[in-house]
Amino acid sequence: MVEIVCWIAAIFATMLGMASLSLSLPNHWRQVTGIETSLPSRSEQLSLRILGYSSLVVALLLCLAADHPTMAVLVWVMLLSLAAKGIATILTWRQHWLKPILWLFNRSELN
Amino acid sequence: MFSSFRQAMAWLHTWFGLTLGFILMVVFFFGSLSVFDREIDRWSIPETRFEPQVMPSFDEMLLPILRSVEPNEEDYNTNMPLLHDTSQGPMTPRTELPADEFWAYTTHRDPVLIMGVGFRVPQPLDPEGHNHIHGNITIDPRTGKALPDDQLKIGSKFFYPMHFSLNWNWNRIGIYIVGIAAFIMMAALVSGVIIHRKRFREFFTFRPTKQTQRSVLDLHNLTGMVALPFHFFFTFTGLLIFASFFFFPVTHTQLEPLHKYHEMVEANETGLPHDRAGVPTDMASIDAMVAKAKQRWAEKDMPGEVGFLQINHVDDANSYVSIYRAGSDRVALVGEGMHFNGITGELIREEPPRSAIAETEEFLTGLHLQHFEHWFLRWLYVFGGLVGAICIATGFIFFVEKRKRQHTLQGSSGSQVVDALAVTTVTGMLVATVSMLVANRLLPAEMVGKGYWEQVVFWGSWGVMLLHAFWRSSAVRHMRISPAWREQSILFAVLAVAAVILNWITTGDHLLKTAFHYWPVAGVDLSLLVSSAIAIYAARFLKRRENVAVHKAIEFSAQNLEASRG
Numbered sequence: 001m002v003e004i005v006c007w008i009a010a011i012f013a014t015m016l017g018m019a020s021l022s023l024s025l026p027n028h029w030r031q032v033t034g035i036e037t038s039l040p041s042r043s044e045q046l047s048l049r050i051l052g053y054s055s056l057v058v059a060l061l062l063c064l065a066a067d068h069p070t071m072a073v074l075v076w077v078m079l080l081s082l083a084a085k086g087i088a089t090i091l092t093w094r095q096h097w098l099k100p101i102l103w104l105f106n107r108s109e110l111n
Numbered sequence: 112m113f114s115s116f117r118q119a120m121a122w123l124h125t126w127f128g129l130t131l132g133f134i135l136m137v138v139f140f141f142g143s144l145s146v147f148d149r150e151i152d153r154w155s156i157p158e159t160r161f162e163p164q165v166m167p168s169f170d171e172m173l174l175p176i177l178r179s180v181e182p183n184e185e186d187y188n189t190n191m192p193l194l195h196d197t198s199q200g201p202m203t204p205r206t207e208l209p210a211d212e213f214w215a216y217t218t219h220r221d222p223v224l225i226m227g228v229g230f231r232v233p234q235p236l237d238p239e240g241h242n243h244i245h246g247n248i249t250i251d252p253r254t255g256k257a258l259p260d261d262q263l264k265i266g267s268k269f270f271y272p273m274h275f276s277l278n279w280n281w282n283r284i285g286i287y288i289v290g291i292a293a294f295i296m297m298a299a300l301v302s303g304v305i306i307h308r309k310r311f312r313e314f315f316t317f318r319p320t321k322q323t324q325r326s327v328l329d330l331h332n333l334t335g336m337v338a339l340p341f342h343f344f345f346t347f348t349g350l351l352i353f354a355s356f357f358f359f360p361v362t363h364t365q366l367e368p369l370h371k372y373h374e375m376v377e378a379n380e381t382g383l384p385h386d387r388a389g390v391p392t393d394m395a396s397i398d399a400m401v402a403k404a405k406q407r408w409a410e411k412d413m414p415g416e417v418g419f420l421q422i423n424h425v426d427d428a429n430s431y432v433s434i435y436r437a438g439s440d441r442v443a444l445v446g447e448g449m450h451f452n453g454i455t456g457e458l459i460r461e462e463p464p465r466s467a468i469a470e471t472e473e474f475l476t477g478l479h480l481q482h483f484e485h486w487f488l489r490w491l492y493v494f495g496g497l498v499g500a501i502c503i504a505t506g507f508i509f510f511v512e513k514r515k516r517q518h519t520l521q522g523s524s525g526s527q528v529v530d531a532l533a534v535t536t537v538t539g540m541l542v543a544t545v546s547m548l549v550a551n552r553l554l555p556a557e558m559v560g561k562g563y564w565e566q567v568v569f570w571g572s573w574g575v576m577l578l579h580a581f582w583r584s585s586a587v588r589h590m591r592i593s594p595a596w597r598e599q600s601i602l603f604a605v606l607a608v609a610a611v612i613l614n615w616i617t618t619g620d621h622l623l624k625t626a627f628h629y630w631p632v633a634g635v636d637l638s639l640l641v642s643s644a645i646a647i648y649a650a651r652f653l654k655r656r657e658n659v660a661v662h663k664a665i666e667f668s669a670q671n672l673e674a675s676r677g
Contacts, residue, residue, distance in 0.1 A: 007487055018315075027313045070442040071485060074478055077340050078491035084337035085498065088315040 006066035007075070010059040014076075014083035017055030019098050022087050024048035031091055032098045044105055051104075056080065120302040127295045128506055129529065134277070134292040136503045136536045141274040142345070143496030144266070144544070146481065146489050149220040150631035151266030155551045156258070157618040160632060161222045164252040166215060166417045169397040172255045173226065177213045180228045180246045181206055187244050191232065194242050199234040208244060209233065211387070214421040217252070219439040219484050220631075224252040231387075239371060263562025265551060269569075270544075275349070278566075283356075290357045296346045300339065307332050323656070324512035331505035334498045341495035342502075348479035351472070382459045383450055384429035392428045395456035403458060404434040404449040413447065415440070422453060431459060439484040443473035507533035511587065516667075519590055530593050531577075531584040538599035539576030541646075545606040545639070546572040552613035590664040597653040600646040607643035611636045 022028040024045045030038055040048065059079060063072040090097050113119040144151065153160050167173065187205045195202045212229035229243035249258045263269060272278050279285030310316075310332050317329045335342070350357065362370045378385035401417055408415050418437030424430040430453030435446030448462040465473070477483070481492065507529060515526040550568035554561050576599060583595035614636060615621040625633035 022315045025312060025314065028315055067485070068441055070474060071483065071488065074442065075485075075488050075491065077344075078488065078495060081338040081341055081498065082491065082494060084315065085333070088317050088333055088337065091315050092317045092319060 003066035006062045010062040010066070010076070010079055011083070013055045013059035013062060014079045015086055016101075017052045017059065018080075018083040018087040019090075019101055020048045020052035020055065022091060023098065023101055024052065028091055032095050032102060034095070047104075048101075117306060120305045124299055124302040124306055125510065128299045128503075129510055131292040131295045132503050132506055133532060133536045134288060135296055136500060137277060137540065138274055138289055138292060139496050139499040139503060140540060140544075141270050143493045143500070145271040145274045146492050146496070147631075147634065148266035148271045149218070150634055151270060152264040152268075153222070153631040154614065154635040155265040155548070156262050157620070158258060158262075158556075159223050159251070160618075160620070160629060161251075161253070163219055163222050164217070164224070166217055166224065166401075166420065167252045167255075169215070169401065169420065171398075172252075173215055173224075174213075174397070176248065176250060176255055176257070177215075177226060177228055178210070180226075180248050182208050182228075182230045182244045182246045186246075190244055194232045194235055194237075194240070194244075196234050196236040203233050205244075210425045211243065212421065212423055213425055214419070216419050217437070218418065218482060219437060222252075223249050223258060225249050259556075262556065263565055265547065265565065269547075269566065275353070286353060286356065290350065290353055293346050293350050296342070297350075300335070300342055300346070303335055304339070307336075310336065324509065327505045327509045327512060331502055331509055334502040334505065338495050338498040338502075341492075342499055345479060345495070345499075348475045352476050352479060381450070383431050383433075384424065386429065387424045388428040390428040391426055392430070392454050394422070394426060394430060394453050397422070397432060399456055400432050400449075400451040401434060403451070403456075404436075407449060407458075407461065408436055408447055411447070413440075415447075419446065424453070428454060430454060438477075438482050442477040442483055443470060444477045444480060444482060504533065504537045507537075515587055515590060519588055520671075524588065527584045527587045530587045531580040531595070534580035534584070534593060534595045534599060535573070535577045538596060538603060539573055539580060541603045541642075542576050542599055542606065543569050543573035545603055545610055548610040548639075549606055549613060552610065552617050590667050591660045592653065592657045594657065597650045597657065600650040600653065604643040604646040604650070607639040607646070611639050 023032060024040060026039050029040045030036060060072075060076045063076040063079070066072065067075060087098075113122065182205050184205065187208075191202055191205075208230035210228050211231035213226070214229075215224060215226040217224050225247065226249075227245060227247040229245055232242040232244065235242040249264075250256060251258060269278065275289055276283070276285035277288060279288070314336065315333070317326070317333050319326050321329075355362070375385055397420070401420070404417070405414070413436070415436040415438075417434055418439075419433075419435040421433045422430060423433065432451045432453050434449045434451070436448075438444050438446065446462070449458060450460040450462075451457060452459050481489065511526045511530045511533065515530075518524070518526045547565050547569040550565050554564055558564070579599070580593070580595045583598070584593050586593045611622075614632070620629070620632055622633055622636050625636065627633075
């Protein structure tokens with residue numbers, strides 16, 4: 001039971017990680033903001049990447065909590081793929097789902 | 112020939128990908144099915160729908176059964192004349208061959224127990240060789256009853272070998288073809304990343320509303336990149352598993368004397384006799400050895416069940432018994448083997464801890480062969496495999512979309528042929544697979560050669576899909592979408608639902624009964640239904656796209672006509 005909770009948490013953590021990383025790319029940033037000219041500033045890009053990579057690390061820790069390390073690494077790598085595919089799907093059909101991450105930056109033009 | 116490195120890579124990626132992509136499609140799809148090969152076995156052989164069992168008592172149940180096994184007739188007829196030395200007398204009749212080796216194998220997903228006997232050739236041509244004629248049997252470990260040999264284990268004996276050998280066993284050519292395809296896959300991955308390296312800036316992009324060529328390329332790049340670690344590691348470890356096979360088989364040609372010498376040295380070092388003593392002796396209790404082995408594993412902090420048990424040199428003074436642990440709790444295929452003297456029952460040898468290299472190798476092959484118990488990771492592997500299949504399929508469609516206009520103007524049928532072959536390997540393969548499952552439920556269980564006819568249905572329906580794809584492909588020449596894609600999707604959807612209903616009618620196992628109670632069968636049924644729904648959705652989507660394409664094609668020919676009139 002514990003491992004199932006860890007896996008679900010890990011799925012969310014990888015999704016959050018991939019979402020932040022996607023927003024740090026100007027193309028996807030524009031997709032979510034819906035503003036053609038909008039760009040993440042250098043500091044925003046950096047904080048998005050830090051949030052992104054650290055979520056992925058948290059996900060790895062969650063996987064390690066659920067399984068034998070050799071197995072956990074495999075689960076984590078596969079979850080990275082699943083999350084990347086999931087975020088790509090969201091960016092295609094449900095961009096606005098990623099807006100809450102933008103609220104972190106509290107920029108008036110984005111709201 | 113090429114003005115830039117990138118162009119050279121694009122050429123390599125396009126042409127090698129196209130030619131071997133059809134093989135890779137089969138490998139990826141059947142690889143994904145093989146993740147659940149044992150579950151498909153349960154679905155296809157209803158007599159075996161019960162919970163996995165631990166290995167039963169060897170002395171009381173398995174030994175008497177093994178003693179009653181006869182050598183396989185086909186194996187005897189093919190190999191006995193090759194192994195027997197005629198100068199020493201006539202061939203020993205099939206049923207009089209003495210047993211030399213017994214084995215039994217089970218996994219945490221197998222309710223049934225697979226066992227086999229290696230029979231000795233008494234007067235061999237090459238006394239040093241591996242002179243065995245085999246006889247195998249599958250039993251129900253609860254009762255010891257033999258399961259009919261005629262029933263094909265569709266998952267583990269057809270879909271799984273399809274994954275690595277295309278079921279083409281002539282001179283093992285299938286394994287070589289898949290090996291070459293895997294090698295090309297590695298090249299395609301590297302060259303693909305080089306061609307599309309700019310894509311990292313728009314890593315998560317998929318634009319389904321753009322024109323087909325654009326959106327298909329998006330999907331190709333996306334599926335290739337998001338699962339890149341999976342694609343790379345599975346291709347690599349797949350090659351690794353067969354490495355000794357793909358390299359020239361030197362151990363049995365140039366290095367044969369060294370190989371034999373190594374076997375002798377190893378036998379000396381391990382104390383496990385290499386040859387029979389030739390002195391008939393009664394054997395000790397195997398169950399006692401199993402108990403000892405389990406106790407040793409528990410002491411080493413890895414309690415476990417027996418996965419594989421083998422008795423070498425049966426009924427001989429030199430006999431020994433090897434007992435391996437079922438490795439369901441870790442990735443590496445570790446046996447923690449224990450070897451016992453078959454006459455005295457003493458422990459002769461316990462396998463020492465492995466070197467770092469051996470551990471790495473076992474981890475890499477283990478992650479591919481997945482003997483472990485982890486349903487979540489299994490599904491993630493299915494996801495990876497299917498994403499790979501999407502990547503290959505979209506590669507074909509991109510090839511066609513990019514060239515069909517040009518081919519139409521030149522009067523070339525290139526893209527038409529590629530499109531027809533793509534239909535055959537994508538939807539045609541699905542139809543063939545599900546037709547086999549339908550045939551499995553329609554043909555009576557007691558039918559002689561049932562497994563053979565199931566395979567006939569598989570290849571036959573695939574052949575029909577090939578013909579259908581070519582018949583309908585002329586649309587591509589007129590800049591339209593081949594209706595074969597849609598028609599085969601519908602056929603697949605119908606057959607998949609039929610398979611689920613037939614399973615219910617013939618066995619009484621419907622989803623309300625199996626869900627939460629017997630996942631192997633419920634899982635196959637649910638997967639069939641979900642696939643069917645996706646196929647229906649795809650067919651409707653294709654219908655809309657076909658209509659759009661018709662309008663475009665009319666415009667295109669009108670322009671052509673005007674242009675030719677000048």
